Amino acid sequence: MTPxxxxxxxxxxxxxxxxxxxxxxxxxxxxxxxxxxxxxxRAGTTTALTRSAVIVLxxxxxxxxxxxxxxxxxxxxxxxGASGTRAAAxxxxxxxxxxxxxxxxxxxxxxxxxVHLTPLQFICAxxxxxxxxxxxxxxxxxxxxxxxxxxxxxxxxxxxGVITRRMSLRNLVHGWVLVQTVWLSAITIAVGxxxxxxxxxxxxxxxxxxxQRARTPSLAPGDAVWLSLGVGAALFGLGxx
Amino acid sequence: MxxxxxxxxxFSGRSDALRGSLASGAKAFVIGPYAEAALSGLASTVADEIxxxxxxxxxxxxxxxxxxxxxxxxxxxxxLSGGEQVLLALQCFSQSAYGRVGIDTAxxxxxxxxxxxxxxxxxxxxxxxxxxxxRLATAPPGWTGLACQPEKPAFPCDLESLVAGVxxxxxxxxVISDLHFAYRPGADVFQGAALTLEPGRxxxxxxxxxxxxxxxxxxxxxxxxxxxxxxxxxxxxxAPWRDGNATFALAMQNxxxxxxxxxxxxxxxxxxxxxxxxxxxxxxxxxAAAAGKLGVTSLDQHLYELPLAARxxxxxxxxxxxxxxxxxxxxxxxxxxxxxxxxxxxxLDRLCGLGYGVVFVTHDDDFARQVPHGIITxxxxxxxxx
Numbered sequence: 001m002t003p004x005x006x007x008x009x010x011x012x013x014x015x016x017x018x019x020x021x022x023x024x025x026x027x028x029x030x031x032x033x034x035x036x037x038x039x040x041x042r043a044g045t046t047t048a049l050t051r052s053a054v055i056v057l058x059x060x061x062x063x064x065x066x067x068x069x070x071x072x073x074x075x076x077x078x079x080x081g082a083s084g085t086r087a088a089a090x091x092x093x094x095x096x097x098x099x100x101x102x103x104x105x106x107x108x109x110x111x112x113x114x115v116h117l118t119p120l121q122f123i124c125a126x127x128x129x130x131x132x133x134x135x136x137x138x139x140x141x142x143x144x145x146x147x148x149x150x151x152x153x154x155x156x157x158x159x160x161g162v163i164t165r166r167m168s169l170r171n172l173v174h175g176w177v178l179v180q181t182v183w184l185s186a187i188t189i190a191v192g193x194x195x196x197x198x199x200x201x202x203x204x205x206x207x208x209x210x211x212q213r214a215r216t217p218s219l220a221p222g223d224a225v226w227l228s229l230g231v232g233a234a235l236f237g238l239g240x241x
Numbered sequence: 242m243x244x245x246x247x248x249x250x251x252f253s254g255r256s257d258a259l260r261g262s263l264a265s266g267a268k269a270f271v272i273g274p275y276a277e278a279a280l281s282g283l284a285s286t287v288a289d290e291i292x293x294x295x296x297x298x299x300x301x302x303x304x305x306x307x308x309x310x311x312x313x314x315x316x317x318x319x320x321l322s323g324g325e326q327v328l329l330a331l332q333c334f335s336q337s338a339y340g341r342v343g344i345d346t347a348x349x350x351x352x353x354x355x356x357x358x359x360x361x362x363x364x365x366x367x368x369x370x371x372x373x374x375x376r377l378a379t380a381p382p383g384w385t386g387l388a389c390q391p392e393k394p395a396f397p398c399d400l401e402s403l404v405a406g407v408x409x410x411x412x413x414x415x416v417i418s419d420l421h422f423a424y425r426p427g428a429d430v431f432q433g434a435a436l437t438l439e440p441g442r443x444x445x446x447x448x449x450x451x452x453x454x455x456x457x458x459x460x461x462x463x464x465x466x467x468x469x470x471x472x473x474x475x476x477x478x479x480a481p482w483r484d485g486n487a488t489f490a491l492a493m494q495n496x497x498x499x500x501x502x503x504x505x506x507x508x509x510x511x512x513x514x515x516x517x518x519x520x521x522x523x524x525x526x527x528x529a530a531a532a533g534k535l536g537v538t539s540l541d542q543h544l545y546e547l548p549l550a551a552r553x554x555x556x557x558x559x560x561x562x563x564x565x566x567x568x569x570x571x572x573x574x575x576x577x578x579x580x581x582x583x584x585x586x587x588x589l590d591r592l593c594g595l596g597y598g599v600v601f602v603t604h605d606d607d608f609a610r611q612v613p614h615g616i617i618t619x620x621x622x623x624x625x626x627x
Contacts (some may be wrong), residue, residue, distance in 0.1 A: 155464050
């Protein structure tokens with residue numbers, strides 16, 4: 001499989017997840033996903049599914065509490081002015097969570113399928129305009145900057161005794177300081193970079209050189225198989241099949 | 242090829258001269274003292290950082306490659322130690338097509354061997370070099386010297402007067418036993434490390450770039466939690482990673498990694514809020530006066546608007562305020578001229594005489610010689626005290 005095929009596969013699964021409405025559609029999409037995991041990802045499957053669960057479960061718990069616990073009706077019933085049932089609300093929450101899990105799991109599986117590539121190598125391999133690739137690289141850079149800022153702010157505040165490493169009352173009281181310090185750090189990291197290094201080096205221009213040099217493989221036969229399966233499952237989900 | 246060493250005291254405009262010399266003409270590579278100015282910020286792994294700068298058809302045999310990429314390739318550049326980040330930047334430069342490089346005090350973070358190799362590489366590579374380095378008293382053979390002089394005194398710093406006002410202290414003994422720490426499985430930093438530190442002395446924490454010096458300091462202030470092991474303060478168990486830090490005043494290698502607010506006043510206010518009852522007697526006025534002796538007189542001073550050398554000095558505020566019994570300084574001499582290093586050494590010696598314990602990390606042997614100290618060596622995941 002190629003990175004381009006993987007990116008298209010994620011897009012197909014995303015559209016399928018958003019379009020699927022009935023049990024058959026979801027079953028087919030999940031079947032394709034499981035097959036993809038077993039054939040392409042193998043040992044990393046458990047990790048991908050665990051990560052997906054960690055991401056989706058808190059949201060599922062929150063939605064369940066709100067829709068089943070407090071509202072007690074599904075959105076469709078509210079729109080129709082019907083009295084509604086908690087069972088319908090539960091079905092609604094289940095559908096949304098199945099969609100989310102499918103999308104997150106597809107992304108995680110593809111990330112693990114290409115774990116041997118560095119993020120920039122993955123972006124280089126995508127058949128996209130240089131501007132789009134630069135945008136992806138800068139988004140990645142921003143994410144890393146935020147992570148660096150979180151680490152920096154946390155280090156500063158723990159070392160100063162303002163917060164503690166483990167959960168504590170002090171953390172509750174001073175949590176807002178952490179948020180403020182993270183943003184201050186992120187801004188100063190970015191400003192420092194843009195003031196001192198990037199203008200003199202023309203660092204962003206280095207990205208363009210890198211992307212133009214990169215070899216972008218075409219789709220492989222394996223890509224066609226997974227894309228066909230994904231499109232087929234998505235069409236069944238839409239009721240077209 | 243033009244190799245230039247810009248010399249002069251702090252605040253003499255050396256960094257401006259460096260930037261000015263690089264601003265015109267072809268693009269130039271920049272290596273500043275800390276990550277924001279040493280790394281591209283565009284890569285999330287070391288391999289990507291090298292790829293960003295690598296020229297088409299770069300000659301690997303002629304490159305400066307001090308890092309073992311079999312170990313480092315997947316590491317995030319920002320998680321490398323300060324010295325390793327500088328080595329990575331030099332490696333990127335050596336494989337790039339840039340014909341010029343400006344290095345602003347970055348080499349001061351390198352350990353002895355790496356520094357010799359880096360200076361040797363810079364002296365033979367056929368590219369233009371502009372260097373600021375406080376440890377080079379004179380330009381090496383083949384280099385041109387450019388001396389800068391301050392137009393007017395800026396950020397006057399009086400460490401002698403600052404420590405003269407510090408009250409005596411009875412710092413507790415530190416006993417570290419069976420310390421284990423790893424950032425991830427298989428990447429152990431400490432394996433069963435043990436150490437006893439008596440107060441009233443200075444200790445130099447010594448080791449190669451990436452050996453774990455800063456990691457040990459972060460464990461002692463509670464930023465990192467050891468996998469196993471115990472720390473005793475006197476007879477009492479000490480676990481700042483659970484209970485918070487009220488014993489070690491740490492000045493970090495990069496001063497920007499320790500600010501708790503945007504202005505000096507905000508930083509002081511937030512730190513004071515975390516002090517324990519016995520420590521609250523240190524008044525705002527005293528802290529503000531101490532900051533004045535470090536060169537910053539206004540509490541409204543925005544910290545990030547100060548020059549780096551002034552920020553670095555201000556990072557010594559809490560260690561030198563006498564609030565906490567143990568003082569830890571991570572590479573305190575980076576960016577500081579020789580006069581300031583002498584004053585710092587005298588101040589640390591004085592604090593030891595008052596009963597405080599001092600641990601400092603430095604690769605600056607000239608500075609270390611001025612402070613009577615014991616040497617803590619990190620080698621093979623263990624600590625030993627000479």
